[in-house]
Amino acid sequence: MRIACEYAPSAASTAIGFFVKTGARDETTSLMGVSHFLEHMMFKGTDTRSAQEVDLAFDSLGAEHNAFTSGEMTAFWGACMPEVLGDVHDVLTDILRPALRQEDFDAEKSVILEEIAMYDDQPFWVLYEKALETYFEHQSIGHRVLGTNDTINAMKRDELAGYFEHRYSADNTIVALAGNVDFDSMVARIENSCSSWATTNVKREYPPVTRTTGELRVPIPNLNQQYIMMLMPSTPFDDERKYAASAVSSILGGGDGSRFHFALVDSGLAEQAATGVDSHDGYGEQIAWAMCKHENGEQVVDIMRAEMQNIANALTQDDLDRVIAKAATESAIRSERPAGSMRRLGSMLTTNGTYLSLEEELHKIESLTLSDLQSAIEAFPWEPHFVAMTDHNT
Numbered sequence: 001m002r003i004a005c006e007y008a009p010s011a012a013s014t015a016i017g018f019f020v021k022t023g024a025r026d027e028t029t030s031l032m033g034v035s036h037f038l039e040h041m042m043f044k045g046t047d048t049r050s051a052q053e054v055d056l057a058f059d060s061l062g063a064e065h066n067a068f069t070s071g072e073m074t075a076f077w078g079a080c081m082p083e084v085l086g087d088v089h090d091v092l093t094d095i096l097r098p099a100l101r102q103e104d105f106d107a108e109k110s111v112i113l114e115e116i117a118m119y120d121d122q123p124f125w126v127l128y129e130k131a132l133e134t135y136f137e138h139q140s141i142g143h144r145v146l147g148t149n150d151t152i153n154a155m156k157r158d159e160l161a162g163y164f165e166h167r168y169s170a171d172n173t174i175v176a177l178a179g180n181v182d183f184d185s186m187v188a189r190i191e192n193s194c195s196s197w198a199t200t201n202v203k204r205e206y207p208p209v210t211r212t213t214g215e216l217r218v219p220i221p222n223l224n225q226q227y228i229m230m231l232m233p234s235t236p237f238d239d240e241r242k243y244a245a246s247a248v249s250s251i252l253g254g255g256d257g258s259r260f261h262f263a264l265v266d267s268g269l270a271e272q273a274a275t276g277v278d279s280h281d282g283y284g285e286q287i288a289w290a291m292c293k294h295e296n297g298e299q300v301v302d303i304m305r306a307e308m309q310n311i312a313n314a315l316t317q318d319d320l321d322r323v324i325a326k327a328a329t330e331s332a333i334r335s336e337r338p339a340g341s342m343r344r345l346g347s348m349l350t351t352n353g354t355y356l357s358l359e360e361e362l363h364k365i366e367s368l369t370l371s372d373l374q375s376a377i378e379a380f381p382w383e384p385h386f387v388a389m390t391d392h393n394t
Helices: 034-041 051-060 082-095 102-120 123-135 149-154 157-167 183-194 242-253 259-265 294-314 317-335 338-352 358-366 370-379
Strands: 002-007 014-020 064-069 074-080 173-179 214-219 226-234 270-279 284-292 386-391
Touching (some): 002 338, 014 338, 034 074, 074 082, 074 338, 082 183, 102 123, 102 157, 123 214, 226 294, 242 259, 242 270, 259 284, 259 294, 270 294, 284 294, 317 338, 317 370
Antiparallel strands (some): 064 074, 226 386
């Protein structure tokens, strides 16, 4: 087990998170959604605590706590005052060895199916999931984090338990600490709690990534707006060009001062229009999306394509200066709370195992040149491989 800490003795609070390198991409298709299901089961009780006692334990310590599952990882964390960090750790390590009772498993199925139904009522989410599973057809990186009605209904408690035993091992877990932490004391406490955790030598698989090209229409009847999404390759997480690619994305569709905002939102053609860079473990994607009236759909698509095609020739130093100023502000805000530092630290180490301080990361952004941005565009052009949009006529 790897333990890391960003020590800030002047901080008023502390935070701890357990990050397990397992997510939707590590699941078989038949067990799609099992990582997220396990996230739920961690809060259903242990051999020493009931589900209610788990919630009361965090509340009695005055701790914020939560968990999340993504395609890359599953994480469980707590933020609290320094004097109770050890107690929060004790609760977290307890729930990370859950009872996985059959009756809890059966009851939680209904909760997850309700969660799937809730997201099925959100048109953008429906488009996003369908787009990814088509774009990454027959590949686990296109798996739905929540799973599907079919996979959740068919899932067995013993299958979930087997997945847990294989992937929730000491050597597949990183503990991230931040804030006003007595590091040596916490290492000793973690060692005492987790020394019995098995080592399984589990490894993530990295098959070649293939991408579907073309267009997809997703029928969602009775929509009052059209949703549009465009996908294209970008930088993986460990590629230094991700900073330049993200800077280009910010200029293109990163807010009120972006090209998309002036061409689409400010002009009244679209309610929302934005871009982003998702850098993952071993691969990355550039995404452009918009939401508009149906009658504006074709025009919005044409303008999105034109803005992306022209971005290489339209970059200015003023654009880059704004990106750098924005990044500095965002970095300062992220670093103000240990909980944010902890999540950044754990996510970074879980994704590629390499540490970079917030100051070092900001320096990389501040050192960007227009030539760097041009090189990123040349390597990862904003030319959509795949376009998906909702169809309200079906």
